[in-house]
Amino acid sequence: MRIVVQEAAFDFGAECDAFAADRADMGAVVTFAGVVRGDGGLDAMEIEHYPGMTEAALAAIAEEARTRWSLGDVLVIHRYGRLAPGERIMMVATAAPHRADAFTAAEYLMDYLKSRAPFWKKEHRADGTAWVAARDADEDALSRW
Amino acid sequence: MRIVVQEAAFDFGAECDAFAADRADMGAVVTFAGVVRGDGGLDAMEIEHYPGMTEAALAAIAEEARTRWSLGDVLVIHRYGRLAPGERIMMVATAAPHRADAFTAAEYLMDYLKSRAPFWKKEHRADGTAWVAARDADEDALSRW
């Protein structure tokens, strides 16, 4: 299991490649990448987090996933700071013997990471800035687990 | 949309990287890689397919996914021939504005690709060969769509 919280960009392709390498015991690898959408003239997305709590929160979410599903490995990378449209904000990856576990665990990680890891997004546009409001749908998504 | 059926290995990391690049209109990228498991002393997995039908079947499955969910792009790569444990058999990738569509479409592609694309797997072991039997669970998985 690897949890990374960093300001710098990460290499999605290289991370996918390394994560999927040497997995003769794992039939399924799922990865997810979150990308900054340039909707409505977004100039930048600024991501604030809670140093000291963030990594622990992500590790706890990943550990919970490992107790719920048969997983060989879990990777979570999340950036903070100022990102431009098209940049990758974060990724998760799961490896499991069977695909259902890999998919379900990746969706679980994403659902919890959205609403239970201490990150906050602020949109920068030509006409000002605005904190992204939490969506009811994201909170509701947790009820399925 | 890109559909590739080939005997040669593919570069999973490079494919993930290229697929996720320049996606300022897509917030979510999901990838799945299938890996040959070395269970029970497997020497090799041989994959037979139906040239002429395979690519059309995969394209039809991908097109159906695009009508069902809001997707920006779909990629399917599937190998045939003889593969060693740990080698990557296939991958799918989906890009969508929102993560639920990307995840659901990727699972749909995998479920259909398992049971409706003309591939057959044969296991090679020290004590002989055996065609992999279709699992009821894979057929049942289609009923959810």
Next chain:
Amino acid sequence: MDVLYFAWLRERIGLPKERIDSRAATVSDLVEELRGREERYAAAFADLSAVRVAVDRELADFDAPLEGVREVAFFPPMTGG
């Protein structure tokens, strides 16, 4: 009409493809005709619940008509992914 066999059907029948001139009206009729030919066909088609068929490269049922069809393929349930 070209008739193709894949996986264990190919192995049991002993060839991947053959040209067959048949007046069979449906896939089922063609299967009956093949079963009557030789033991290896009868063995391959003994349990049709384990056999799938494609007509002109599209999955089809055993009652699919064969008029105008150029290619029929028989194979076990698919195991891709």
Next chain:
Amino acid sequence: MDVLYFAWLRERIGLPKERIDSRAATVSDLVEELRGREERYAAAFADLSAVRVAVDRELADFDAPLEGVREVAFFPPMTGG
């Protein structure tokens, strides 16, 4: 005890962190104490349904006790991913 503020709570209160010596028994008591201090605190904590709290870096409820606690953080609902 260190009290931290994130996102718009940080902006509204005007600082990311402060040291507070409080005898508040619970998070709710601490919030009441902060509200009484200055208008900017009252404004930040006007609607607690929009505020989340972590006690010693773990998500907590407003009735969580503060005895022995070293760090309390207030922030809006999280929007990661």
